[in-house]
Amino acid sequence: MPARRRCGVLGDPIGHSLSPVLHRTGYAVTGLDWEYDAHQVPAGTLADFLGSLGEEWRGLSLTMPLKREVMSLAGGVSPAAALAGAANTLVRDDDLTWRADNTDIGGARAALAERGATSVESATILGGGSTATSTGLALCDLGAREIRLLVRSADRATETVTALRAHPGRPEVVVAGLVDDVIGDVAVSTIPAEAQDPGLVARCARVPVVFDVLYHPWPTPLALAAGDRVLVSGLDLLVHQAALQFTLFTGLDAPLTAMRTAGEQALADRGVT
Structure with missing residues (x-):
């Protein structure tokens, strides 16, 4: 098993995403030496991106325009994702296959x-x-x-x-x-x-x-x-879905309050009140 795990958020555009702030805060609070970064992945290129990832990758958050594209690429699909016909989460299982889930619901x-x-x-x-x-x-x-x-x-x-x-x-x-x-x-x-x-x-x-x-x-x-x-608010939604992702990726309870505070601060730094 890799000594250090990697996760990230994928989409196009992606520079605005608060997901790195939320997940990195979760790692810091729980003492995990994990990485989480944003990656610009345009529509139609998700399969190639997934194929390029090493075994150190554990979880991915998906935003537009990938939520429906991912459904045909996952090795397994949760009941929530199947019902929605869309997934915002990929979790890497021990056999290195990707399982699609939907924490937006x-x-x-x-x-x-x-x-x-x-x-x-x-x-x-x-x-x-x-x-x-x-x-x-x-x-x-x-x-x-x-x-x-x-x-x-x-x-x-x-x-x-x-x-x-x-x-x-x-x-x-x-x-x-x-x-x-x-x-x-x-x-x-x-x-x-x-x-x-x-x-x-x-x-x-x-x-x-x-x-x-x-x-x-x-x-x-x-x-x-x-x-x-x-x-x-959308921040309420973002924090709660990220907390569910955090648990799926790490197996740990998410530090919800700390993640929300970090999100609020990041928005304040952008001039959003």
């Missing part, structure tokens, strides 16, 4: 629960990509029986609709446009801050829980308008 579920949203009946998700899938499945895990997807193009939400309808809770999934009503216990935004126009923000005003998956730029228009309502 558990991370979203934990982020909501941490803010007191432990039971959900219905929700609206803005956007229909892989993040909408993982947050939607988390909402289903928390009991949501109805989910509305508000999207610019219904065709782009097909994979998300299929995944949500396959959840064991068998929720009703409705697809509508971004100009339609926002209803339910939770409003989840997976769209860019610049797409959060005043009309959309106003339509979210009556939803008691606002979950914006962004952490930079922050605060977004939806976050600014949340007022005294429950607000779940």
